[in-house]
Amino acid sequence: MDQIINQNVAAWLEGPFDDATKQEIKRLQAEDTHELKESFYKSLDFGTGGLRGIMGVGTNRMNKYTVGMATQGLANYVKQEVEGTPKAAIAYDCRNNSAYFAEVAANVLAATGFTVYLFDALRPTPELSFAIRELGCHTGIVITASHNPREYNGFKAYWSDGGQVVAPHDTNIVTEVRKIESIDDVNWEGGEGSVIKINKEVDEPYLKMLEGLCISPDAIKAQKDLKIVFTSIHGTGITMVPPILERLGFENVHIIEEQKVTDGNFPTVVYPNPEEAEALSMALAKAKEIDADILLGTDPDADRVGIAIKNHKGEWTLLNGNQTAALLFNYVISARKKAGLNKDNDFVCKTIVTTDLIDRFAAAHNMPCYNVLTGFKFIAEVIKEKEGKENFIVGGEESYGYLIGDAVRDKDAIAASAMICEMAAFYKNEGKSMFDQLIDIYAEHGYFKEKLISITKKGMSGADEIAQMMKDLRANPPATINGSKVLEMRDYQSSIATDLQSKVETVIDLPKSNVLQFFLEDGTKISARPSGTEPKIKFYFSVNTSLSSADEYDAADEVLETKVAKIIEDMKLN
Structure with a gap:
């Protein structure tokens, strides 16, 4: 390992890298050998979605050179697949160096013969997906590390359908990127005239598309004073969420001013992640102060949204992603039917670790619910x-990502925010809260409780x-968990589902992925998955029971909460 590190460091000190980079390497040699090793012990991996890593000098860091080499590999592959002049769209978020990395990528693409459409200011990831289709591009790039801590940035690659790249393009792009062994292989300059700056020519059709998703305009009109609190957590949501809420007719939107400022240092939060209660604490204080109806917070690139509402006891509660998904799916399905917008060939789609409650009420509406691997690119693939x-x-x-309609092919917190506010208006107009509606869904279809822990x-x-x-989990699957027999193990890496009682194996008809799922006799489902973007392994727990009435919710919630805790303890994960 030390030999690899020394070779990489020497190559950067002796190669055609800029002076600032070389000076920083020398500083690390003198002052921080641990960081030097972390920065050079390997090359930052271009996975099937792109790059994500800590910013800094070195082969294992996000910087001008790693971004340029990744872009060159992507460009080389697209040129093989496209006749004539290829086109690309590029967007970026609020993170430090995002605008700079976007310019680097644009210049490399242009110098390789592309026409490049580059947003002239930060924009949400879903608008990049929309722009690819709107402008007839063959590929796209967004510079973002989503909800990762401030020291991270990333590079996500998209295909012509507006979705993140999937097979066979994903692995083919990785192959081309790995062929770029030196910065001398990168076209750094020469096509500046082919970079076209864009803004309103995409903003306006995007907002019009979002307006067209509205299902219950009369409910919004009746509840135009709905008290909405919104925070963009210093990110791109500020560019599009307030405008679409205004266009839909909401007149009482309260924006958290301190977090309205776009700032890659995220000065008011520890992590810019709407899954974290701390990230929404300022918005929650405002919601309590004004007695709001709903709180929404989007992550830095505005592809995910977290919400808070009052529960059945009048207490503010942050919904998890499964609860919001259940509400949103149920509303879109039922409201479309009520408005006469439903079609016989309607379908919905979710990931295998998302609540199975959605499968229940989709089936009740005689509607297919397709389950795919974790990653929104697989939902986009089904749509295509x-x-x-x-x-x-x-x-x-x-994980707080939702999509309404197919004009965008990635999770869209702008569309989701608009639909969630419409849903809140709809239920308030019927004299009930969103939490009341959630309990009603549980009473009708079963109470599913989910929990995620990350190690x-x-x-x-x-x-x-x-x-x-x-x-270890593959080699020695547990026979029982919390006293319940494990009936089945699904190994998505081998594409084999094994009945642990009969040992009968069946093939899983999904792409291979490093995911394990265990199905228990009592209806519990447990999933294990290493994160593709962070140094974490995630465990997803799903337990369920039936409610004969909404009045049983509190007692059932306590039972299921205890059950999840015992499962985690039994698996020695706490």
């Missing part, structure tokens, strides 16, 4: 496969530790 045959209406994943393993040894945890 079904295009012209079936009609996609809503999709989502438990972080950082540094050079972290990946090995995570790999060992998955290896």
Whole structure:
């Protein structure tokens, strides 16, 4: 390992890298050898979605050179696939260096013969997806690290359908990126005239598309004074959420001014992640102060949204991604039917770790619910496969990502924010709260309670530790968990589902992925998955019971909460 580090450091000190980079390497040699090793012990991996990593000098960091090499590999592949002049769209978020990395990528693409459409200011990731289709591009890039801590940035690659790249393009792009062995292989200059700055020519059709998603305009009109609190957590949501809420007719939107400022240092939060209660604490204080109806917070690139509402006891509560998904899917399906907008070929789509409650009420509406691997690109892939045959209406994943309609092919917190506010107006107009509606869904279809825990393993040894945890689970699947027999193990890496009682194996008809799922006799589902973007392994727990009436909710909630805690304890994960 030390030999690899020394070779990489020497190559950067002796190669055609800029002076500032070389000076920083020398500083690390003198002052921070641990950081030097972390920065050079490997090359930042271009996975099937792109790059994500800590910013800094080195082969294992996000910087001008790693971004340029990744862009060159993507450009080379697209040119092989496209006749004539290829076109690309690029957007970026609020993070430090995002605008700079976007310019680097634009210049490399232009110098390689592309026409490049570059947003002249930060924009949400879903608008980039929309722009690809709107402008007839062959590929797209968004510079973002989503909800990661401030020291991270990333590079996500998209295909012509507006979705993140999937097979075979994903692995083919990785192959081309790995062929770029030196910065001398990168076209850094020469096509500046082919970079076209864009803004309103995409903003306006995007906002008009979002307006067209509205299902219940009369409810919004009746509840135009709905008290909405919104925070963009210093990110791109500020560019599009307030405008679409205004266009829909909401007149009482309260924006958290301190977090309205776009700032890659995220000065008011520890993590810019709407899954974290701390990130929404300022918005929650405002919601309590004004007695709001709903609170919404989007992550830095505005592809995910977290919400808070009052529960049945009048207490403010942050909904998890599964609860919001259940509400959103149920509303879109039922409201479309009520408005006469439903079609016989409507379908919905979700990931395998998202609540199975959605499958229940989709079936009750005689509607297909397709389950895909974790990653919104797989939902986009289903939309593309079904295009012209079936009609996609809503999709989502438990990690706060949702999509309404198919004009965008990635999770869209702008569209989701608009639809969530419409949903709040609709139920308020009927004299009930969103939490009341959630309990009604549980009473009708079953109460599903989900919990996620993430175990972080950082540094050079972290990946090995995570790999060992998955290896042990595969080699020795538990016979029982919390006293309940494990009936089935699904290994998505081998594409085999095994009945642990009969040992009968069946094939899983999904792409291979490093995910394990265990199905228990009592209806519990447990999933294990190493994160593709962070040094974490994630465990998803789903337990359920039936309610004969809404009055049983509190007692059932206590039972299921205790059950999840015992499962985690039994698996020695706490």
